[in-house]
Amino acid sequence: MKSFEYGDEKISDKEIMIALPSIVLGVGILSLPKDLASVTISSDGWIGILGGGVIAILITWLLAKLAVKFPNQSFFRFTSVVLSKPVAIIVSLLFAAIWLNVTAFEVRRIADVSKQYLFDSTPVEVIALSFLLVVVYAVSGSRAGLFRLNMMFLPIILFIALAVLVFNIRWFDPNQLLPLFKTDIQGYIKGMHAGVTSYAGFVIVLFYIGLVDNPERTPKLAAYGMCIPVVLYIILFVMCIGVFGHAATTNLIYPTIELAKGVEIPGGFLERFESVFFVIWIMAIFNTTSMALDIVVLCLNSIFTKTNKIKIVILVAPLVYAIGMFPQNIMEVSTFGSTTIDLALIYTVLIGLILFVMAKIRGVKRGAK
Known part of the structure; x- marks a missing residue:
């Protein structure tokens, strides 16, 4: 069967806006309420989500402002202009290595969660391989096609999240939220750290704005896009508490799924709503994993320009699988994931700052090539 090709690989600024919440709303949202409750008192974790969200929105806007200075240019190309080609190769290779590990973490975590809630008799290795093969198939096709999948999936994901929240309102006790503002400064800092790392997907603005035809409005729309997960995370956390x-939230491994398990549809025609929720949420995790792997492919393809994209995907996929299967238990998986996301966040902000400063020092003008 001949693969379908889009007429071009261009996307719109609205697709960037949709892609940001799509990559952010991955496996992290399943355990985020627990992570925040573990370091804060009562319902104070929402402050960490809001504070981290404001920081993430600001970083997203600044990175987008940087990328639009080089319209229709790839990350590798404008990094070569600002920092020189040899440095751009090193920067891109490090990005590829980091997001290779992010992809591996997403694949392993979805396999662990699927085994716990859906496929208790299926080995984790089989679940991970099955999911990875679907992701590989998606990334091997059109890059613009991934963004169109985001636009199709995101409304469904937001609808199912809203359904979970609505059907749990009758169990919601406002007294559980009290007392307020009892967490110390250290707790708020840890909460903000958990909040910021949950938004680490903002890196995509560096890599995909070059595909936007008219990127003038992209920084503003990218900031709007990051507002969606901030609002959803706050509502979800408050609902869990x-x-x-x-x-109880502190001791639940995946509080979000437990919320879905508590849903009771009137009439009793759907007794296991969490299965529906989880199947839909796989769409969100698919979006996150696909774009993470595509960033790896994009970085490597920018360096090895004569190598076919599909060959790169085929060579990278076994590495993703091997790294994802290396952790031996859930604690090792969590440590691997938190370390990798922290590294991705720090590296992205550092490179963005260096590019900003060097572009100013060297007087690189808009559209320079």
């Missing part, structure tokens, strides 16, 4: 209480 209001339904389960602080102590």
Whole structure:
């Protein structure tokens, strides 16, 4: 069968806006309420989400402002202009290595969660391989096609999240949210750290704005796009605390899924709503993993220009699988994931700052090639 090709690989600024929440809303949202409740008191974790969200929105806007200075240019190309080609090769290789590990983490985490809630008799290795093959198939095709999948999936994902929240309102106890503002400064800092790392997907603005035809409005729309997960995370966290209480939320591995398990549809025609929720949420994790792997391919393809994209995907996929299967238990997976996301966040901000400063020092003008 001949693969379908889009007429071009261009995308719109609205697709960037949709892609940002799509890559952010991955496996992290399943355990985020627990992570925040573990370091804060009562319902104070929402402050970490909001503070981290404001920082993430600002970083997203600044990175987008940097990228639009070089319209219709790839990350590798404008980095070569600002920092020189040899440095751009090193920077891109490090980005590829980091996001290779992010992809591996996403694949392993979705396999672990699927085994726990859906396929308890299926080996983790089989689940991970099956999911990875679907992601590989998606990334091997049109890059613009990935963005169109985001636009199709995101409304469905937001609808199912809203359904979970609505059907849990009757169990919500506002008294569970009290007392307020009892967390110390260190707790707020840890909460903000957990919040910021949950938005690490903003890196995509560096790599995909070059595909936008008219990127003048892209920084503003990218900032709007980051507002979606911020609002959703705050509502979800408050709902978990209001339904389960602080102590129970701290001890639940995946509070978001437990919220879905508590849903009771009137009439009793759907008794296991969490299965529907999880199947839909796989779409979100698919979006995140596909774009993470595509960043790896994009970086490597920019360096090895004569190598076919599909060959790169085929060579990279076994590495993703091997790295994802290396952690031996859930604690090692969590440590691997938190370390990798921290590294991705720090590296992205550092490179963005260096590019900003060097572009100013060297007097690189808009559209320079």
